[in-house]
Amino acid sequence: MTSRFSGWSLLLGGLSGQRRWREQWRAAAPKRGYDAIIVGGGGHGLGAAYYLAKQHGIRDVAVLEKGWIGGGNTGRNTTIIRSNYLFAESSALYDHAIRLWETLSQELNYNVMYSPRGVLMLAHNVHDVQVAQRHIHANHANGVDNEWLSPRQAQEFCPPLNISGSLRYPVLGGALQRRGGTARHDAVAWGYARAASALGVDIIENCEVTGLQRDANGAICGVATTRGTIECGRVGVSAAGHSSVVLQMADVRLPLESFPLQALVSEPVKPIMPCVVMSNTIHAYVSQSDKGELVIGASTDAYTSYTQRGALHVNLHTLEAICELFPAFRRLRMLRNWGGIVDVTPDRSPIIAKTPVPGLYVNCGWGTGGFKATPGAGHLLAWTMAHDAPHTLNAAFTIERFRDGTLIDEAAAAAVNH
Amino acid sequence: MLVIPCPYCGPRPELEFSYGGQAHVLRPAAATNPDPAGWNAFQYERANTRGLHAERWRHVHGCARFFNVIRDTTTDEVLRSYRSGEK
Numbered sequence: 001m002t003s004r005f006s007g008w009s010l011l012l013g014g015l016s017g018q019r020r021w022r023e024q025w026r027a028a029a030p031k032r033g034y035d036a037i038i039v040g041g042g043g044h045g046l047g048a049a050y051y052l053a054k055q056h057g058i059r060d061v062a063v064l065e066k067g068w069i070g071g072g073n074t075g076r077n078t079t080i081i082r083s084n085y086l087f088a089e090s091s092a093l094y095d096h097a098i099r100l101w102e103t104l105s106q107e108l109n110y111n112v113m114y115s116p117r118g119v120l121m122l123a124h125n126v127h128d129v130q131v132a133q134r135h136i137h138a139n140h141a142n143g144v145d146n147e148w149l150s151p152r153q154a155q156e157f158c159p160p161l162n163i164s165g166s167l168r169y170p171v172l173g174g175a176l177q178r179r180g181g182t183a184r185h186d187a188v189a190w191g192y193a194r195a196a197s198a199l200g201v202d203i204i205e206n207c208e209v210t211g212l213q214r215d216a217n218g219a220i221c222g223v224a225t226t227r228g229t230i231e232c233g234r235v236g237v238s239a240a241g242h243s244s245v246v247l248q249m250a251d252v253r254l255p256l257e258s259f260p261l262q263a264l265v266s267e268p269v270k271p272i273m274p275c276v277v278m279s280n281t282i283h284a285y286v287s288q289s290d291k292g293e294l295v296i297g298a299s300t301d302a303y304t305s306y307t308q309r310g311a312l313h314v315n316l317h318t319l320e321a322i323c324e325l326f327p328a329f330r331r332l333r334m335l336r337n338w339g340g341i342v343d344v345t346p347d348r349s350p351i352i353a354k355t356p357v358p359g360l361y362v363n364c365g366w367g368t369g370g371f372k373a374t375p376g377a378g379h380l381l382a383w384t385m386a387h388d389a390p391h392t393l394n395a396a397f398t399i400e401r402f403r404d405g406t407l408i409d410e411a412a413a414a415a416v417n418h
Numbered sequence: 419m420l421v422i423p424c425p426y427c428g429p430r431p432e433l434e435f436s437y438g439g440q441a442h443v444l445r446p447a448a449a450t451n452p453d454p455a456g457w458n459a460f461q462y463e464r465a466n467t468r469g470l471h472a473e474r475w476r477h478v479h480g481c482a483r484f485f486n487v488i489r490d491t492t493t494d495e496v497l498r499s500y501r502s503g504e505k
Contacts, residue, residue, distance in 0.1 A: 255464070258466055302437040304491055305491050307492065346461075403458040
């Protein structure tokens with residue numbers, strides 16, 4: 001059992017030479033069966049297990065992870081959090097997550113370093129300005145904060161930003177969501193794992209699901225894994241880029257395609273970047289981590305892939321945009337780049353829903369923006385599994401919306417591939 | 419960056435091409451298949467294959483023609499290409 005973190009426990013840890021710390025969650029081996037199984041040990045899946053145990057009293061739960069927890073997209077994103085989406089369903093969904101972020105460190109007794117430092121989305125042409133204004137008005141109607149900044153106000157908020165009129169795509173202003181920001185991605189996975197484990201959840205790493213087993217009625221009755229077969233009547237799949245691969249084991253076809261999404265970080269420098277800046281039009285995302293690295297998000301590659309890498313020209317394109325917007329960054333060296341596999345839906349909105357198979361639930365389709373939703377996605381997947389019915393917040397995010405023509409078309413709203 | 423063998427122009431860098439998605443997705447004939455599930459599958463459902471994937475590419479900065487490529491999505495290795503209508 002892990003002890004609770006407090007000022008006294010940190011002081012005691014320091015006085016005893018930092019040698020008294022124990023492992024933060026139990027290393028579990030699979031039991032014969034569970035009430036519920038979550039496939040995928042990222043932030044979303046660990047969050048779902050935590051909320052199943054905490055809010056719904058379902059503590060006989062296992063999280064199956066084929067690698068190590070937080071080693072997939074949870075450890076491969078740019079940690080941006082915001083909720084200023086256009087449509088009512090989306091802004092409610094993402095704002096639900098922000099409200100959970102605001103108290104998550106206290107909830108988990110683990111510092112996830114949520115930092116609402118503001119997310120500034122730049123406009124570079126007349127169309128951008130109109131789209132941003134429309135988002136701001138829609139957000140206000142839905143009770144979500146978002147405000148327009150002139151170029152000068154944008155530079156006051158983010159001093160390194162270049163607002164010179166001589167840029168190829170000059171900054172004409174930006175939409176600022178002050179409640180947006182970043183969080184520490186590893187701490188989110190570790191915090192949920194620690195809290196879920198303390199409530200009795202088994203976190204089983206190096207355990208890849210190889211089959212979904214169904215009874216005579218077609219309902220889920222277990223999963224086959226690389227560590228043996230496990231009985232279970234309720235399975236929630238939260239496997240990001242591999243969600244369609246897992247769901248195909250139960251003959252469920254999803255409107256998903258998986259693409260590599262790349263990111264990179266610079267060498268660490270002293271604090272220079274006070275907020276998150278995004279530009280959809282010239283495609284750059286940048287913020288600064290607490291270690292001092294500039295964290296830069298690039299685009300998806302053109303083609304579907306599972307390789308967790310991508311082509312260098314995609315990063316080059318983003319760095320050209322960064323160097324133009326932030327001339328002071330031109331001499332920085334880049335330390336690392338990597339790719340994650342993101343599952344993209346045709347309308348760029350997620351799916352958190354029941355599937356046609358009884359006992360099988362899915363949380364997928366977050367595309368390039370899943371990190372920001374981590375607490376909300378976990379909470380809503382747990383709710384949907386516990387009630388065998390969606391929460392009002394995810395009722396619209398079904399698989400069937402494509403068949404029925406009730407898309408939540410954030411892709412068209414943003415007019416970019418994010 | 420991929421090197422893609424255009425069946426008309428030979429091997430060229432990926433930047434000369436645009437991606438056309440999964441190959442051989444058949445449009446249902448409206449008269450024989452008014453089934454919404456069939457249209458849903460045609461419009462939205464894709465194999466999203468982990469392994470050998472048949473896909474369309476277009477040589478937009480070359481001959482501008484569509485053709486098909488077999489690529490391994492676990493390694494990004496391009497195995498071969500063939501013209502539309504061939505196998």
